[in-house]
Amino acid sequence: MYLDAAKKQEIFGQYGKSNTDTGSPESQIALFSYRISHLTEHMKQHRKDYSTERALTMMVGKRRALLNYLKRIDIERYRAIVKALGLRK
Numbered sequence: 001m002y003l004d005a006a007k008k009q010e011i012f013g014q015y016g017k018s019n020t021d022t023g024s025p026e027s028q029i030a031l032f033s034y035r036i037s038h039l040t041e042h043m044k045q046h047r048k049d050y051s052t053e054r055a056l057t058m059m060v061g062k063r064r065a066l067l068n069y070l071k072r073i074d075i076e077r078y079r080a081i082v083k084a085l086g087l088r089k
Contacts, residue, residue: 002038015084025070026081032063033085 011034013019016027039056043049067087071078082088 025066
């Protein structure tokens with residue numbers, strides 16, 4: 001599997017407050033970004049996989065909602081996570 005418990009803890013440790021910090025918006029955004037990049041690579045090879053395309057679209061929407069929430073409550077944390085993940089150009 002591409003995303004095991006050790007990889008999740010690594011992502012949460014890097015972007016959250018600790019390895020077990022699964023609820024902060026930053027850690028959730030980082031996890032969604034990792035999953036989105038994985039599915040994007042899958043879609044490059046399998047263009048007609050519509051169920052994966054739908055899941056990818058839904059994940060992007062969830063990440064966008066979390067980013068909007070973070071931008072609304074704390075603009076500095078928003079800017080930090082966008083810069084750390086390289087989401088904007």
